[in-house]
Amino acid sequence: MFEHSIPVPRLYRSAAKIAENVNNNKGSLKDLVYQTKHPNTKAIYALVAETLKRNKELEFLLKRSKLLEKEPRFNPWVARVLITELLWRKKKLAGESKPVKTILAYQQILNAHVVDLHNKSYPDVDKASKPRFVRINTILISVSDAIDSFRDEGWKLVHQKDAKDYDGFLENISNLVEDQFMVDIHIPELLIFPPNTEFHAHQAYKDGLILLQDKASCLPAHILKAEPGSIVLDMCAAPGMKTSHLAAKLNNNGKVYAVDLDTKRLKTLEDLMQKIGVTCVETINKDILQINNIHCKDVEYILVDPSCSGSGIVGRLDLLEPAVKDVKRIQKLRGFQIMILKHALRRFPNAKKVVYSTCSIYPEENEEVIQEVITQIKNYKLVDASSVLKGPWINFGSDKYGDIGKFCLYSKPEKDMCNGFFIAVFERLKDGEENKYLVSNPHYGNTGSNGQVFKGTEERKKSESIPDIEAYNEPKNKTKKQKNKRKKCTNIEDQQIININQEESKRNGHKMENVNNNDDSKDDLAQDNFLNDGDRNPKKKKKKKNKPELETENCKENRKLETKNNCSDEEIRMKKDKKKQRNKNVGDLNDDNVDQQIEHSDEICMKKKNKTEFEAVKYDKDQQLESCYNDEIYTKKDKKKKKNKTVDLNEKNVEQKLERSDEICTTNVEKKKKVKTRNEVIGENADQIMTENPKDCSEIYTKKSKKKKKINPTDDLIECSEIYTKKSKKKKKINPTDDLIEQMVDQSITSTQDDYALNDDYVNTGKKHNQNTNTVVIILQLLKMQIYVP
Numbered sequence: 001m002f003e004h005s006i007p008v009p010r011l012y013r014s015a016a017k018i019a020e021n022v023n024n025n026k027g028s029l030k031d032l033v034y035q036t037k038h039p040n041t042k043a044i045y046a047l048v049a050e051t052l053k054r055n056k057e058l059e060f061l062l063k064r065s066k067l068l069e070k071e072p073r074f075n076p077w078v079a080r081v082l083i084t085e086l087l088w089r090k091k092k093l094a095g096e097s098k099p100v101k102t103i104l105a106y107q108q109i110l111n112a113h114v115v116d117l118h119n120k121s122y123p124d125v126d127k128a129s130k131p132r133f134v135r136i137n138t139i140l141i142s143v144s145d146a147i148d149s150f151r152d153e154g155w156k157l158v159h160q161k162d163a164k165d166y167d168g169f170l171e172n173i174s175n176l177v178e179d180q181f182m183v184d185i186h187i188p189e190l191l192i193f194p195p196n197t198e199f200h201a202h203q204a205y206k207d208g209l210i211l212l213q214d215k216a217s218c219l220p221a222h223i224l225k226a227e228p229g230s231i232v233l234d235m236c237a238a239p240g241m242k243t244s245h246l247a248a249k250l251n252n253n254g255k256v257y258a259v260d261l262d263t264k265r266l267k268t269l270e271d272l273m274q275k276i277g278v279t280c281v282e283t284i285n286k287d288i289l290q291i292n293n294i295h296c297k298d299v300e301y302i303l304v305d306p307s308c309s310g311s312g313i314v315g316r317l318d319l320l321e322p323a324v325k326d327v328k329r330i331q332k333l334r335g336f337q338i339m340i341l342k343h344a345l346r347r348f349p350n351a352k353k354v355v356y357s358t359c360s361i362y363p364e365e366n367e368e369v370i371q372e373v374i375t376q377i378k379n380y381k382l383v384d385a386s387s388v389l390k391g392p393w394i395n396f397g398s399d400k401y402g403d404i405g406k407f408c409l410y411s412k413p414e415k416d417m418c419n420g421f422f423i424a425v426f427e428r429l430k431d432g433e434e435n436k437y438l439v440s441n442p443h444y445g446n447t448g449s450n451g452q453v454f455k456g457t458e459e460r461k462k463s464e465s466i467p468d469i470e471a472y473n474e475p476k477n478k479t480k481k482q483k484n485k486r487k488k489c490t491n492i493e494d495q496q497i498i499n500i501n502q503e504e505s506k507r508n509g510h511k512m513e514n515v516n517n518n519d520d521s522k523d524d525l526a527q528d529n530f531l532n533d534g535d536r537n538p539k540k541k542k543k544k545k546n547k548p549e550l551e552t553e554n555c556k557e558n559r560k561l562e563t564k565n566n567c568s569d570e571e572i573r574m575k576k577d578k579k580k581q582r583n584k585n586v587g588d589l590n591d592d593n594v595d596q597q598i599e600h601s602d603e604i605c606m607k608k609k610n611k612t613e614f615e616a617v618k619y620d621k622d623q624q625l626e627s628c629y630n631d632e633i634y635t636k637k638d639k640k641k642k643k644n645k646t647v648d649l650n651e652k653n654v655e656q657k658l659e660r661s662d663e664i665c666t667t668n669v670e671k672k673k674k675v676k677t678r679n680e681v682i683g684e685n686a687d688q689i690m691t692e693n694p695k696d697c698s699e700i701y702t703k704k705s706k707k708k709k710k711i712n713p714t715d716d717l718i719e720c721s722e723i724y725t726k727k728s729k730k731k732k733k734i735n736p737t738d739d740l741i742e743q744m745v746d747q748s749i750t751s752t753q754d755d756y757a758l759n760d761d762y763v764n765t766g767k768k769h770n771q772n773t774n775t776v777v778i779i780l781q782l783l784k785m786q787i788y789v790p
């Protein structure tokens with residue numbers, strides 16, 4: 001029995017407790033770390049994260065060393081933490097406590113077994129043992145030439161004799177030794193090397209002849225199987241791993257439209273294309289929901305690879321918290337994924353094949369998305385995603401979703417030795433074919449017999465051609481009140497799209513139709529956005545006069561609904577039904593009667609909604625990262641905020657805040673030389689007056705603002721300074737997760753390109769910060785101008 005005369009250092013004890021609790025699903029890593037109130041949250045987070053990441057290796061070591069059997073009173077989690085610290089982190093242990101001494105006594109034995117780990121007697125696949133996949137860039141070099149080059153370098157090719165023997169193939173992969181490599185049985189341009197084989201310094205990598213891309217991430221482009229010369233749309237393209245593969249499949253002949261909303265990531269894509277000799281890619285930096293057949297002409301193949309939880313990525317930080325699934329976030333992602341997939345299937349009339357993929361292993365982002373979409377889509381069928389693959393495939397979607405599950409393909413790290421991935425394939429119906437999953441189709445489900453199945457090319461063109469100008473013609477007998485009713489109704493429905501779930505859609509076939517219509521119109525509106533930029537029908541332009549009012553009102557309504565997002569689905573649905581019923585009474589629900597103004601105001605709101613959705617997803621991701629260790633800081637800030645609010649009009653406080661806000665303005669003035677002089681004059685005068693006479697200023701402003709808006713300038717300034725303070729503190733105080741994130745980003749961007757998707761969140765976080773800072777500065781400038789410019 002241990003006599004704890006010298007206690008185990010608190011860092012180890014706390015880390016062990018947290019690791020155990022995370023492992024037992026008692027909370028998320030970040031929450032538990034925060035709750036410990038440990039002074040060094042950064043160190044504790046890093047230690048627990050590493051311990052959990054090494055869980056399988058630790059189990060192996062504990063088993064082999066028999067440490068816990070020999071020391072039955074040893075707390076297994078303290079043992080894990082100490083071993084992690086000793087073998088993979090600090091390489092030493094602090095203090096003289098008994099547990100520390102015990103682990104040090106086992107150091108030699110443990111080290112010996114670590115060698116076994118590296119010799120692959122450790123069977124499970126994790127980041128350390130996942131093979132190194134190398135995709136040959138067939139644009140610059142043929143597969144045979146690349147293989148010959150590797151052989152010339154001394155690598156030995158291991159042949160897989162029976163391409164149908166998947167188990168044998170996997171065994172061969174796990175038996176690869178240092179100088180051996182194989183060719184994948186599914187993707188011929190993919191080579192497989194032993195785990196951790198280093199290629200970043202290899203000349204072929206530097207020259208763009210090879211790409212380091214996980215097998216799972218190569219499957220979508222391979223399965224899409226676009227022929228050379230064809231036109232492909234990559235809907236969420238950046239940073240471009242799959243785009244580059246698509247281009248290679250086309251042999252640089254044809255076109256790949258690469259769309260992404262994120263400018264920075266798209267730039268990475270462009271750089272990559274340049275490096276690897278891709279010339280057939282055209283990038284579009286836009287929200288994909290605003291893109292249609294006018295922007296991307298005659299698209300034949302579409303890849304939909306939207307933002308997802310990334311839960312399938314081996315070694316991903318999130319995997320440390322497998323059971324603590326962020327349900328809210330997943331639902332948001334799912335809403336976005338459904339929206340984007342529907343857009344792909346509805347807005348590109350020449351498309352014949354659409355592949356949907358995620359690097360998630362959650363059915364909510366996979367089978368559920370497919371089920372939701374395929375039961376509403378009239379002109380596509382779901383096909384067996386594995387049918388393109390020459391070799392056998394073993395992992396498919398869950399039986400829970402019937403045939404839908406069977407047709408979808410999964411890759412599973414523990415089986416397929418690559419990242420977890422999901423793929424579904426849609427093919428356009430040919431004449432006479434039908435989508436058997438369509439909910440209103442009598443062949444599927446029990447929802448009625450009035451379903452219409454689109455069969456021919458003509459119907460397809462009717463349904464998908466854009467824009468349908470007729471729909472914009474305003475019915476003369478419609479009153480403004482009626483229009484507004486319709487407008488609001490549409491907004492509620494738009495708001496709901498994200499919340500539509502399978503239960504709702506099955507509830508009633510007619511209701512389903514309505515939802516469909518709204519979604520269709522939403523997509524039409526997205527198309528409309530583009531028309532606004534370009535040549536819109538002059539008739540429509542004429543009617544623009546009344547729009548501003550409607551837009552503002554409409555968007556206000558939308559915003560209200562957004563803030564009411566906490567309502568239950570049921571509440572929203574009831575509201576929707578109520579409004580629909582009201583509108584029905586006045587004959588508003590006929591889509592043909594949709595007038596131009598409403599259409600346009602919906603469009604504006606849709607823009608907003610798309611943005612909101614995108615931002616919501618981003619926000620969620622950002623929050624996850626940012627809140628990790630700043631919770632404590634934020635709580636302190638919240639307290640401070642409350643305190644400040646109570647003394648809002650205290651002159652001293654106002655003065656302090658004004659000074660801080662001046663700092664921001666000054667920085668901005670420096671940055672933006674064009675507005676320098678004006679801002680300086682206004683800013684300086686303003687600062688002077690405000691510093692000298694803040695109370696007067698508030699009064700003047702209050703009087704003025706009564707006429708304009710009712711805004712308390714101090715509140716705004718306080719808010720601004722708070723944001724600014726948060727920012728500056730964040731900059732100074734290093735977020736403990738930053739190190740880990742940075743490592744992952746660096747690793748991904750500068751080296752292992754196959755993990756790019758992993759870093760979506762982190763790359764986006766930075767962008768958001770910049771946006772926020774700019775917003776603060778602009779608000780401040782506006783405030784100053786409002787107050788002091790006569």
Ligand SMILES: C[S@@+](CC[C@H](N)C(=O)[O-])C[C@H]1O[C@@H](n2cnc3c(N)ncnc32)[C@H](O)[C@@H]1O
Pocket residue numbers: 235236237238239240241242243259260261262265286287288289305306307308614756757760
């Ligand atoms: C999973 S990543 C794509 C990875 C990429 N296909 C590859 O293989 O390198 C998802 C991408 O979708 C982009 N995205 C998210 N919302 C979008 C939107 N509304 N429109 C266009 N792109 C969007 C993100 O910026 C991100 O780059």
